[in-house]
Amino acid sequence: MEIRWLEDFIALAKTRHFSRAADEQNVTQPTFSRRIKLLEEEMRVTLIDRNTLPLSLTPAGEVFLQSAELITRQLKDTKERCQEIRKQEESQIRFVTSQTLFLSFYKEVIEPFCQDINMELDINMKSSSWLGIDFVNSLMDQQCDVMLCYWHPAINFIRALDDEQYEHITISEETLIPCSVTNADGEPKYTLPGVKRKPLPYIGYYENSFLQPVIHHHLQRQRDVPQLHTISENYHSVSIKAMVKEGYGIGWIPKRLMLDTLNYGKVALAGEDNWHIPLEIRLYRSKFNQNPNLNQFWEALKEKVARNAPT
Numbered sequence: 001m002e003i004r005w006l007e008d009f010i011a012l013a014k015t016r017h018f019s020r021a022a023d024e025q026n027v028t029q030p031t032f033s034r035r036i037k038l039l040e041e042e043m044r045v046t047l048i049d050r051n052t053l054p055l056s057l058t059p060a061g062e063v064f065l066q067s068a069e070l071i072t073r074q075l076k077d078t079k080e081r082c083q084e085i086r087k088q089e090e091s092q093i094r095f096v097t098s099q100t101l102f103l104s105f106y107k108e109v110i111e112p113f114c115q116d117i118n119m120e121l122d123i124n125m126k127s128s129s130w131l132g133i134d135f136v137n138s139l140m141d142q143q144c145d146v147m148l149c150y151w152h153p154a155i156n157f158i159r160a161l162d163d164e165q166y167e168h169i170t171i172s173e174e175t176l177i178p179c180s181v182t183n184a185d186g187e188p189k190y191t192l193p194g195v196k197r198k199p200l201p202y203i204g205y206y207e208n209s210f211l212q213p214v215i216h217h218h219l220q221r222q223r224d225v226p227q228l229h230t231i232s233e234n235y236h237s238v239s240i241k242a243m244v245k246e247g248y249g250i251g252w253i254p255k256r257l258m259l260d261t262l263n264y265g266k267v268a269l270a271g272e273d274n275w276h277i278p279l280e281i282r283l284y285r286s287k288f289n290q291n292p293n294l295n296q297f298w299e300a301l302k303e304k305v306a307r308n309a310p311t
Helices: 003-015 018-024 029-043 059-091 099-116 125-129 132-140 156-162 212-220 237-245 255-264 292-308
Strands: 093-097 121-123 146-151 166-181 200-205 228-234 251-254 267-269 277-286
Touching: 003 018, 003 029, 003 059, 018 029, 093 099, 093 132, 093 292, 099 121, 099 146, 099 166, 099 237, 099 255, 099 292, 125 132, 132 146, 132 156, 132 277, 146 166, 146 292, 156 166, 166 212, 166 237, 166 255, 166 292, 200 212, 200 237, 200 251, 212 277, 228 237, 237 251, 237 255, 251 255, 255 267, 277 292
Parallel strands: 093 121, 093 146, 200 228
Antiparallel strands: 146 277, 166 251, 166 267, 166 277
16 A cells, blocks of 8 residues: 555545546546555445545545544654654764774863854764774765874875865874883883883884874884884773883873873873874865755864964
8 A cells, every 4th residue: 555545535535526636636537546446445445435426435434534644644744753853863963083082182172162163963982993994984985074083194094085075174283102100219110212131011002003103103213213012002092091000011192191190190201202203183074075064063163273273
């Protein structure tokens, strides 16, 4: 049974005339009559008394009319609610970022900004377990609207977004800093570059993470070769921070994530400025994304960044 058959029947019950009902339904009278007949065959009962003028409903037709009106009304209401949900979903800004940036930057910068402009982002928390390339693929496959990430020329997989169909805003700068737990004198237990006969225990990142290629690139260009022995690898800076605080070794951690811990005095910088690695924090999107809320968010953020830029 088709929904339009119910709508046809309701129109016929209202007009009591095949020709006028067909005009109301924008079909020819033969087509309309055939659909009414199909409806009666489906119900296995006569719904229209064709021997009266004007036409009238049979007792079965009167019962069927009540159900037809209820079903079409419920369907209309359901369709309207579904469309509202669809419009709401289309207007939401789907946002992905790493666990580290969510904790150290999104909560402190992006979330308050969204509150200021009265806009809500849809955060994909599953992305906290993604590999670095997964974020780029999510944006390229239109599974998200914006991607917040670290940027450094050594992160090769981000180069896919250098294509002219994508654009970015450099929101802020960040620094990867080498950290070590302190000893009883308040000095770092491990200090770069270390010595060859006793390498420093190193807590690093997995190869397919954002930050591993950055650190590798930087260390290769140091005059003093760092003497490191990798004891653990992780995807998340939070995990490296926890191991550093427990004294397992040295690790490079985003400065924003370490400020409170450094101020507390249990952890200290494990090297001079030449061991610090500059990063950018960028937000990427597709230029062809037509989400109106995204455009509003993007332009407001660009304006905020421009206002806060050093002169």
